[in-house]
Amino acid sequence: MLRFIVRRLLLTIPLLVGISLISFLMIHLAPGGPISIATDLNPRATADARARLEKYYGLDRPLHVQYARWLERMATLDFGDSFSPDGRPVAQKIRERIPITLTINVLSMGLILLVAIPIGIYSAVHRGSLFDRASTVFVFTGFSIPTFWLALLLMILFGVKLGWLPISGIGSLDYQSLGLAGKIADRARHLLLPVLLAGFSGLAGMSRYMRSNMLEVIRQDYIASARAKGLPERKVVYRHAMRNAVLPVITILGLSVPDLLGGSVIFETIFAIPGMGQLFYQGVMSRDYPLIMGILTIGAFLTLLGNLLADVGYALADPRIRQG
Amino acid sequence: MSGPLLAIRDLRVDFATEKGTVRALFGVSLSIDPGETVGLVGESGCGKSVTALSILRLLPSPPAIVRGGEILLRGENLLDLPEKRMCEVRGKAVSMIFQEPMTSLNPVLTVGEQVAEVFTAHRECGRREAAARAVSWLGKVRMPDPERRAREYPHQMSGGMRQRAMIATALALEPSLLIADEPTTALDVTIQAQIMALLQEMRERERMAVLLITHDLGVVHDFADRTAIMYLGRIVEIAPTKGLFSDPIHPYTQGLLASLPGKGTGTARLSSIPGAVPDLSSVPPGCPFADRCPYRQAALDRFRGGADSRDSLGICDREDPPLFEYAPGHFAACHYQRAMRGGGAS
C-alpha cells in the first residue's frame, strides 16, 4: 500500500512540471509577451506595474533561467502581486478566498453522494419502473440545464417571490451581532442555494453513472452465486452489489474536482460569494494577469490533488489493490 | 422416503429478446431420486444451464419467462413458492456451484465472510459461530491453511481454491440436492481431477443427490448414475449411464460417443458431429436434430436419388419426436429408432 502511494506520488511529478510549463508558455507565447499584453490591454497597468512585472518575470534573462525562476515561484506559491489597486500578493488573496470555495464544493460533493447513489441504485434495481423513468428525465434535464439559469430561476422563486432565502453574499448585514446558533443558521441559509446549484449537474451525472454501474454489477456471476446461497434480495443488493457499484464512485468524485472549481466561478459570481471563483472572475474582468495565472495554477494543483486522493481512497477501499 | 427428490415436469422457458421470443426449453422432464447423481450433457446453448437455473429460480427475468411446467421438490412446486420461501430453499435444500470460480466470488468480501454468509442467511447461527463454521468447512474441502485463507480475498487465491470455497459454501448446510454447473470446465486439467474427487467424496459423505451439468462425457461416465442428453432445449435421451454408453439409441448420442477417443477416458468436446447447432430463434417444426441426423439424411438421399419411392422419414420434418422407453429407464426421442426397434410409449 505504501509502495502504491509512493509510486502514485512519483507519477504526479511529470504532471506538475507540465502544468508549470504550460502556464509559463501561456504567458510568454501570448502575442507581444507578458508585459505588453498586460499593459496594452489593461488601462490600469501603470508604468509602475510594468516595472514590477519586468522584475517579476526576469525578462532580461535567458528563457531557461526565466523558466527556472517561474518553477521556483510556483513551488513556493509565489505568484507575484496583483494588478488591482491594493497591489497585494496574489497568494495572500487566494488564501483568503479559498476556504469558502472549498467548503461549498465539499458540501455539494456530499450532497451528490447522498442523493445520487440512492437514486442510481434504486433506478437500476427497479429498472423500467416509474421511478426509473422519472429519474432518467431528471438526469437529462440536469445534464442540459444551464446552472446559472437555474440559479436565476431559484433566486426569483425563493428570493424574490417567496422571500425565504437570501440571494447574495454569505452572511446577513447583522451577521456579527448574531449568536452562534444564529450565525450557523444564517450561514446555512446563505449557502443552501449555492451548494444545491454547485452540485446539481454533478448530481445528474453521478446518479446516471451509479445506475449503469449497478446494472453492470447485477449481471455479475457473484451476484448469482449470492442469490444461490439463499440471501434475500435486499442483502444481495445492499451487501453484495452495492459495495462493488459504489467503489468506482470514489474515482469519479476525484475527477469531478475541475468541473466543480469551474462551476464555482459561475455561482460565486451570481450569488456574490467572496470565494476563489469570484476572485478569478474579477481578475479576468480587470485583466489582472498575476492573479489569473495564480488561480489557474492553484486550480490545476487542486485537480491533481483530487485525483491523487481519489486514487489512494480507491486503493484503500478495494481489496484487490489494498492486498495486491 | 418414496418418490423422487426432484421432479421437473414439462418445463418450458422462453427468452424475450429484441428480435422476438426465443424458446430455450421445450417441455423438459427430469427426475432425481434422493442420493442419486444425474448427469446432464449437451453442447453449449442447449439449455443445460437454463434448466439448472430455473430449479433455483435464478433465471434473470426479464428476459426469461417460465411458460409452463412444474418443478417439484419433495412434491412441492418450487415455481409456486413465494420469493421468501424460495430463499429458504436456495443454499439449504438445493445448492449450486457455478462454472466460473474466478468470477463467482465477490471481489470485495473475504472468502470466509462469503462462506459464513450461508449460515447467517438461513439463521443457523450467529455471526461469530458462522465464521468458525466457515473455517471448518474450508478445512473439510481441503483448503490449505483454512484459518488464514478465510481472511483472504478471492483475488489472492487460485481458481482451484476458489472452487473449493464455492463447494464449501454449497455443502455447508448439507443440502439434499447439489447442482454442479460445469464445476471443472474453467480449471486446469490436474485441478479438475482433484475437484471431481472432492465432489465424489462429499457426495458419499453427505449422501446428497447431484445434478451434474457438463459437456464432458468422460466425467459423466465416471460419476453419474443416470445420464440425460440435451439437444436444443429438449432431453433427447435419458438412461442409466451404463446403458447409455453400451447402447446409445438417439443418433445424437451415438455421434457423441463415437467422437470419444476411448470410452470412458476421453474428454473430447462435442464438436465432431457434422453440422452446426441451429439458432434457437428459428427452430422449424419436426425433429430438432433432423438436419444433422445421419438416418434422416440417408433416407432423404435415397428418396431424392430414386432408390425409395417415398420419403420413409418424412415424419422427422413434421413432428417433434416424443420420448419412448427402449429398455427399463432408457428413453430416447427418435422417429427412426422407434420405427426400427419399436418400444412402448413412455
Added chain:
Amino acid sequence: MTGSGGIWRDFARRLLRNRLAAAGGLVILFFFLVAAFPALFTSRNPDRIDVSVILQPPSAAHPLGTDDLGRDVLARVVYGARVSMKVGFVAVGIATAIGLVIGLLSGFYGGRVDAVLMRFVDIMLCFPTFFLILSVIAFLSPSIVNIMAVIGLTGWMGVARLVRAETLSLKERDFVAAARAQGAGTARIVFRHILPNALAPVLVSATLGVAGAILTESALSFLGIGVQPPTPSWGNILTIGKNYIEFAWWLSLFPGLAILFTVLGYNLLGEGIRDAADPRLSGR
C-alpha cells in the same frame, strides 16, 4: 466491406425508432431553422431600441416582453439562436479535428509518440476547463470567434483518448492485419479501415460535445466575457435578466428555456446515437 450499407440502414432505423432521440433531432432541426431563417419567426429587429416600451411584460405586441432598452425579447432570442448553433458546431469541429489527429497518432504509432501525447493530455486535463477558457479569453478579447476557438482548443482531450483507445483495439483486429498483408499503406489503413470504424463513438462524443459547448458559451456570455452586446446571445440576454431579476422574470425565463431545449435536444440525440450504434448498451 459487404453489408456496410446494411449496417448504416440498421443504425438509422434504430435511431428513428428511438422516440426520445427523434424528438431531440426535431428540436435541433427547429432551432437550425430559427437560426437560418430568423425572419420567419419574428418580424422585429432585435437591435431596435425603443425607450417607450422598456421592460414590458409579455403582450400581444411583444410575445416574450421587452428588455431594459425596449428591444423585443422574442427577436433577440430568435437571432440569439445563430450564436448558439454556430458556436456549438465550430467549437466541436475544432475539438474533434484536434482530438482525431492526436488520438490517431497516439494509437497508431504507440511507443514514445503515444507516451508524450498522452502525458500532454493528462496535463491539459489537470486544468479546470472553465478556468483555462477564462484565462485565455483574458489574454485575447471576448469575441464570438475567440470563444469558438477557445472552447475548441480546450475540449479535445476526451476525443483524443477515445480515438486512441479505438485505434489501439482496431489496429489489432484481423481486417487491419489483412489489409497490411495486402500491402496497404499507412494512410490507407488509417482512413479506410480505422477511421470509419472509430466514427460511431466520435459522433456520440461530438453530439454531446455540442451540448456542452452551447452551455459553456451561454455561461461565458452570461458572465459578460462571451458574445458581446449588442449582438444578441441567449447568455447575454440572461445577464440583463439578472440585473432586473426583481421586476422582469421574462428576461430570465425565455432565453434559458431556449438553451435548455437546444442542449436537451443534443443530449437526447447523442444518447440515441450511442444506443443505435451499440444496441447491447441500450438503456444503460
